[in-house]
Amino acid sequence: AQTVTQSQPEMSVQEAETVTLSCTYDTSESDYYLFWYKQPPSRQMILVIRQEAYKQQNATENRFSVNFQKAAKSFSLKISDSQLGDAAMYFCAYRSWAGGTSYGKLTFGQGTILTVHP
């Protein structure tokens, strides 16, 4: 079974600064997806960024970028120019490429609460 670990329960950053959230995972599969989701106080799950394991290039979405290290099974999220609206709980998640009865299910890390200071 796959596991996802986020070792930082809480992080804080000053507005306009950069912060990096860590995530490691364990899997025996070679093909999979990795995600970062944001959950603000409204508790809606918002997809931040997605990475396909077969792609060597790190995904980027505006101020959000990842550092994907497949051999090390590491998938960190960098938020540049942090804004007050970035404050939320962030979850790293894994999804298998393979089929099966639970095809497409997400395995989430424990989450990191990000506080942005003005």
Add this chain to the structure above:
Amino acid sequence: GAVVSQHPSWVICKSGTSVKIECRSLDFQATTMFWYRQFPKQSLMLMATSNEGSKATYEQGVEKDKFLINHASLTLSTLTVTSAHPEDSSFYICSAKRGQGPNQPQHFGDGTRLSIL
């Protein structure tokens, strides 16, 4: 706009009653839907995978008779918490997978806050 609608968003009921939560995909057919449970400031834990026209696949430790899942159509899955007790109080979130391929995205509902008195 939201592509997955979850209803109700908040429900309070007495211990011993049953509560039904609906998850609808609004503009696509979802052959697979997922039900998660989340305690405050904790992660989302998958409860079960709901496949249209077949029985749900429950994760280890989830009581099938307590959490009844029905996926009667390609746009609707329901979770019924039977004989609910205070320990069932939690935040329940559904998600729906668009399409069959591995590259298809997953869309989340806004969640249901369940409080059992």
